Amino acid sequence: MATESIQRIWKVASLIPAGRVASYGQVADLAGLPGRARLTSKALGQAPRSLNLPWHRILRSSGQIAFAKGSTHADEQQTRLREEGITINNLRVPMKEFQWQPEMATLVVELDF
DNA sequence: CGACTGACGCCGA
DNA sequence: CTCGGCGCCAGTC
Numbered sequence: 001m002a003t004e005s006i007q008r009i010w011k012v013a014s015l016i017p018a019g020r021v022a023s024y025g026q027v028a029d030l031a032g033l034p035g036r037a038r039l040t041s042k043a044l045g046q047a048p049r050s051l052n053l054p055w056h057r058i059l060r061s062s063g064q065i066a067f068a069k070g071s072t073h074a075d076e077q078q079t080r081l082r083e084e085g086i087t088i089n090n091l092r093v094p095m096k097e098f099q100w101q102p103e104m105a106t107l108v109v110e111l112d113f
Numbered sequence: 114c115g116a117c118t119g120a121c122g123c124c125g126a
Numbered sequence: 127c128t129c130g131g132c133g134c135c136a137g138t139c
Contacts, residue, residue, distance in 0.1 A: 003136085024121050035134060037121035042136070045120065058120080066120035073120080 002046070005033055008111075009043040015110055016057045019084045020100040021093055023061040030107065041066065056080040063095040 002010075008031040016022050025037040033039060044055050056077040060066055067074035069091055078088055086098050107113055 005136090025123095028121090035122085036136095038119065038134065039121095039136070041120040055120085060120085061122060068120095077120095 002043075005031070005036075005039060006043040006046070008032060009040050010047055010051060010053060011111065013040075013044065013047075013053050013055070013058065014051070015102065015106065016054050016100050018054070018057075019086065019098070021057045021059055021063075021081070021086065021095070021098050022100045023059055023095075024066070025061055026100070027058060030102070030111070032111075037061075057084075057100075059093060059095075061095075063093040065091045065093075 009027060012027050012031045013022075016027075023037070024040040025035075027040045028034065028036040031040075040058070044053065044058065047053050047055070058066075065074050065077050065088075067077065074091060078091065081088055081093065086093055
């Protein structure tokens with residue numbers, strides 16, 4: 001059974017719009033869990049496919065894809081991001097251009113702040 | 114109960 | 127830019 005924290009992470013992840021990306025740490029922060037980037041990775045790993053979460057839009061703070069180069073996961077993530085118009089060089093996305101910057105209003109409405 | 118393990122992050126060398 | 131080292135914490139063994 002998923003914990004409260006895990007579900008908050010799923011909620012935040014579902015808000016990331018196509019064409020934009022976020023880091024594990026950023027998602028944790030927005031979910032009210034500062035410093036818990038690793039929990040974000042864990043949450044995504046155990047999220048049911050039925051939730052249809054945009055897991056591919058979540059990267060390391062450096063913009064690097066978290067999966068090992070050459071793995072099927074890394075390839076699929078790269079493909080999906082490109083399909084959304086995101087640029088990727090050597091498994092790295094230029095965060096300066098594509099990082100998600102949520103509006104306060106979005107957070108207030110979607111999360112329970 | 115302690116040790117180990119991550120789809121991580123930050124800082125210093 | 128690369129490496130190490132340390133902090134983080136819920137699971138698993």
